[in-house]
Amino acid sequence: MKPAYQKYFRDNLPHIWCAGCGNGIVMSAWARAVDELGLDKNNMIGVSGIGCSSRITGYLDLHTLHTAHGRALPFATGAKMARPDMDVFVFSGDGDCSAIGGNHFIHACRRNINMTLIVINNNIYGMTGGQFSPLTPFGKKATTAPYGSIDRSFNLCDLAIGAGASFVARGDIFHAKQLTDLIKAGYQHKGFSVIEVIAACPISYGRRNGIPNPADMMQYIKEHTVMKAAAEKMSAEELADKHIIGVLQEINEAPEYCESYAALCERVQGGTK
Amino acid sequence: MAKVRLVQGNEACALGALKAGASFYAGYPITPSTEIAEHMAEMMPACGARFVQMEDEIASIGAVIGAAATGAKAFTATSGPGFSLMQELVGYAALTEVPCVIVDVQRMGPSTGLPTLSSQGDIQQARWGSHGDHSVIAIAPSSVMETYYQTIKAFNLAEKYRTPVVFLLDEEIGHLRERFEVDPDEAVEIIDRKQPTCAPEEYLPYENVEDGVPAMAKFGQGYRYHITGLTHNEKGFYSSALPVVDTFNRRLLGKIEDHVDEIFESEEFFTDDCDVLLIAYGSVARSAQEAMEELREQGLKVGLFRPITIWPIHEEKIKALCAGKKAVIVPEMNMAQYAREVRRIVPSETPVIPLSRVDSELIIPEEVAELVKEVLK
Ligand SMILES: Cc1ncc(C[n+]2csc(CCOP(=O)(O)OP(=O)(O)O)c2C)c(N)n1
Ligand code: SF4
Numbered sequence: 001m002k003p004a005y006q007k008y009f010r011d012n013l014p015h016i017w018c019a020g021c022g023n024g025i026v027m028s029a030w031a032r033a034v035d036e037l038g039l040d041k042n043n044m045i046g047v048s049g050i051g052c053s054s055r056i057t058g059y060l061d062l063h064t065l066h067t068a069h070g071r072a073l074p075f076a077t078g079a080k081m082a083r084p085d086m087d088v089f090v091f092s093g094d095g096d097c098s099a100i101g102g103n104h105f106i107h108a109c110r111r112n113i114n115m116t117l118i119v120i121n122n123n124i125y126g127m128t129g130g131q132f133s134p135l136t137p138f139g140k141k142a143t144t145a146p147y148g149s150i151d152r153s154f155n156l157c158d159l160a161i162g163a164g165a166s167f168v169a170r171g172d173i174f175h176a177k178q179l180t181d182l183i184k185a186g187y188q189h190k191g192f193s194v195i196e197v198i199a200a201c202p203i204s205y206g207r208r209n210g211i212p213n214p215a216d217m218m219q220y221i222k223e224h225t226v227m228k229a230a231a232e233k234m235s236a237e238e239l240a241d242k243h244i245i246g247v248l249q250e251i252n253e254a255p256e257y258c259e260s261y262a263a264l265c266e267r268v269q270g271g272t273k
Numbered sequence: 274m275a276k277v278r279l280v281q282g283n284e285a286c287a288l289g290a291l292k293a294g295a296s297f298y299a300g301y302p303i304t305p306s307t308e309i310a311e312h313m314a315e316m317m318p319a320c321g322a323r324f325v326q327m328e329d330e331i332a333s334i335g336a337v338i339g340a341a342a343t344g345a346k347a348f349t350a351t352s353g354p355g356f357s358l359m360q361e362l363v364g365y366a367a368l369t370e371v372p373c374v375i376v377d378v379q380r381m382g383p384s385t386g387l388p389t390l391s392s393q394g395d396i397q398q399a400r401w402g403s404h405g406d407h408s409v410i411a412i413a414p415s416s417v418m419e420t421y422y423q424t425i426k427a428f429n430l431a432e433k434y435r436t437p438v439v440f441l442l443d444e445e446i447g448h449l450r451e452r453f454e455v456d457p458d459e460a461v462e463i464i465d466r467k468q469p470t471c472a473p474e475e476y477l478p479y480e481n482v483e484d485g486v487p488a489m490a491k492f493g494q495g496y497r498y499h500i501t502g503l504t505h506n507e508k509g510f511y512s513s514a515l516p517v518v519d520t521f522n523r524r525l526l527g528k529i530e531d532h533v534d535e536i537f538e539s540e541e542f543f544t545d546d547c548d549v550l551l552i553a554y555g556s557v558a559r560s561a562q563e564a565m566e567e568l569r570e571q572g573l574k575v576g577l578f579r580p581i582t583i584w585p586i587h588e589e590k591i592k593a594l595c596a597g598k599k600a601v602i603v604p605e606m607n608m609a610q611y612a613r614e615v616r617r618i619v620p621s622e623t624p625v626i627p628l629s630r631v632d633s634e635l636i637i638p639e640e641v642a643e644l645v646k647e648v649l650k
Contacts, residue, residue: 010499012510042495047339050502058499058510063492065342066501067335068365074299074327074335078347079492081323082297082340086493104335107328261323268318 005035010061017052020214022199025173026120027056030089033183044087047076049101051093052127052201053120062089070100073108073117080115084258087187088115094135095125098154102134108192109163113257116186116193119156122201130204141208156196161249166191168249172198174222175245185247191256198225198243280453282446283350285417286376287312288455289424290348294463295374296322297347299336301329301355304388305444306378309350330355334362334375341371342500344466344491346428350376353395354385357402363437364403365502367525370479370489372431372466374424376440378447381633390633391444393555396610399439400584406522408529410536411439411584413555417451422461423581429464430536434529435486441583443606445556445635469496477507481520485528530585537587540579541594543569547576548599549645552591552615554580557604557636564641575645583611588618595619600648604628604636 008031017023034044044062048054050069057064063086067075072090080088097105097119108117124142125131132142132149135156139148160168167189171179179197186193200206200217211217228246231239280288287309290298298313300306310326317324323340327333330351337347351359356377366373379395381387399411410430414423424440431438469476469488478498480487487507490496499509504521506512529536542565544550553561558579568575578594580587595601595615601623603612609627616625628644630636 041497043493045343045492058501061497063342063497064499065339066499066503067338068361068502071331071335071362074332075339075342077325077327077332078297078299078336078339078341078345079343080339081325081336082343082345082347083493086343103328104332107332261318261325265318265321269321 005031008034008041008061009059013059015059016055018203020200020202020217021052022122022173022201023053023056023120025176026053026118026179026197026199027059029176029179030118030183032180033187036180037184037187039087043085044089045076045079045083046089046091047072047079048091049093049096050127051096051125053093053122054091054096056091070096070104072096073101073104076115077108077111077113080113081258081261084114084262090115090117092117092119093126094119094121094123094156095133098134098156098159106159106163109160109165109194111257112164112166112191112254114190114192116183117195118183119194119196120199121156121196122199122205124201124205126201126204130208157194157248160194164254165194165249166251166254167193167247169194169247170196170198170243170245172221172225172243172245173200174218174225178245182247189250190252191254275454275456277452277454279450280417281308282417282420282442282449283308283378284312285421285453286350286424286440286442287316289421290374290428291316291320291322292421292457292461293425293428294346295348295428297337297340297345298323298349299325299327299333299340299347300349300351301327301333303352303355305380305447306350306352306376309376309378330358331362334359334366334373337373338362338366338369338371341373342492346372346432348374348376348428350378352378352380353382356395356398360402364405364407366437367403367407367409368502368504369500370435370487371500372435374427374431374438374440376442378442378444380444387633389444391556391606391635393443393557393606393610395441396583396607399441406526408436408526409439409584410434410436410529410582411441412581413441413583414446414581415555415558415579416446417449417453418455419581420446421453421455425461429462432464432466433486434532435466435489436529441555443555449556473497478509479505479507479521481507481524485524485531533585533587536582536585537590538581539587539590540581541577543574543576544578544594546574548574549576549648550595550598550601551575551577551641552580552601552603552611553577553605554583554611557606560636560638561604561641563638564645567638568642568645573645573649586614586618591615591618595623598623600624600626602626602628602641602644602648604641606630606636
């Protein structure tokens, strides 16, 4: 029997992803989360940009918008403002979200519209064959950094927190159960939720950086992620090459944009500008 | 009841948009279009419509398309630099066939150019700004009243043909204050996109229907479908199969180019009875008309053809109108962007003479008249 969460998929699988790619794990974690939340397919919009990860929307049995590179968040902003009653999920890659879409990202964090962004961070531009992204760690190799990247990288969650995001979490593809829970928590938070997922691209990243085997990449991710509670007891030195996973920020008092807009309409219509 | 007052072109555009049923606006401020955003910010909350100021023009048109996918009549307003930034997503709206309106209040370019001065420099950008072959509809009104009614038409055309429509004001018309006499309750034709009537499982959002324009379901009404900027099949999913791609691209062009008779609007003065035909649009058409009237008083046979629809261009009509004329003069505030089309269409025995001004000054009736006299000498 097919697991219940598969009802959220269109019947157009198999997907285009390479064997060992992390995107499928994220897609399943999302489907489990919305299944556990009991969300209605007819009331959901899925939005993505361009990249391997952004292909997710093609497989989801929702109203889906596969937009342009970096632009998923503006499209989602328009859709959610026009239909605040619908649930909006946005899928993006590290390049899509933090390079070409970086400006939209920080403004979405600031604006605080009630929707959920899942950023699949595989540390590389997968779709175009392995160029470095703003989330490629310093020194790692890419086709456009054949001698090791000399670009400093962003910490995406810190960037989101700095830009005022009201919910920020980090998960990874090894801890898939936790990832499902983080997506659920992100959805349940009222406001803009950012969930960064440490993922794997064995083909365009792993091969060039000494971890070509998908199983080894999983092991690598397991060894380089630390639960937030454990991280609090660790030194900066110990944390230097680790990703802290868990809910990193939750502010419940930040005004949600669509609610503020509705209140503004009411004020104007009531004649109290 | 119509109250007579002085209204600016940009305000008429804002009023026309609301009358057309615009329920979503996203934009980024830029001279000389900003008043449109300001009017929308003021008026939209009163009727529950949505206004948002985005972080740039790319975000603005992205939000517009996202809102339009849910069924909203959505638009943005900008000027040359912002319009250039939008181009990738103008192509996206064309390919995905999501209706929307982009108002471009043209200013002098290229680049930052002269932000507060008028131009008609975006005529070709409106047609060819985005990569790839697709068609587009563009409209250029010549007065404040016409701006109001043509804005309504822009929304109607966007819905009817599932296409982005570019509304080309020039700074002169955008900032012109003119007598405005419109009954806000007047009954005007409002067109909404065709809705699917079939069962959701049978719905083909990109069906090869005869008129070229498939029905478009609104998000959230049970028709769950995929919108992608990848070339797609009738179901909306990526396809690179040769016949699919060819049929799709041809339909995309044909749904507009094959309906030019229905889309195209223009005004003609003495076009049958003239030796010299003027072709002018937007604010320049006003100077051309004045020149024509003066010259006719002097007994010179001058006519005027004023296209209101800039794209698609009505080739047959222009060819017929220009046939047998001593000369066709095309005054415009750019380096012959429309004249090059006329020249392309009209057989070579008829001289097509551009009258270009790119010094930021308006074209005045006297210079049009002078050129006509010189041609007739
Ligand atoms: C405007 C534009 N610039 C560049 C590209 C080429 N491009 C497609 S996907 C991509 C990078 C994708 O990387 P990422 O967002 O990290 O996603 P991944 O493929 O790794 O999942 C690039 C540069 C494009 N499609 N559009
Ligand atoms: S290139 Fe990388 S990100 Fe893209 S499908 Fe293959 S493994 Fe996944």
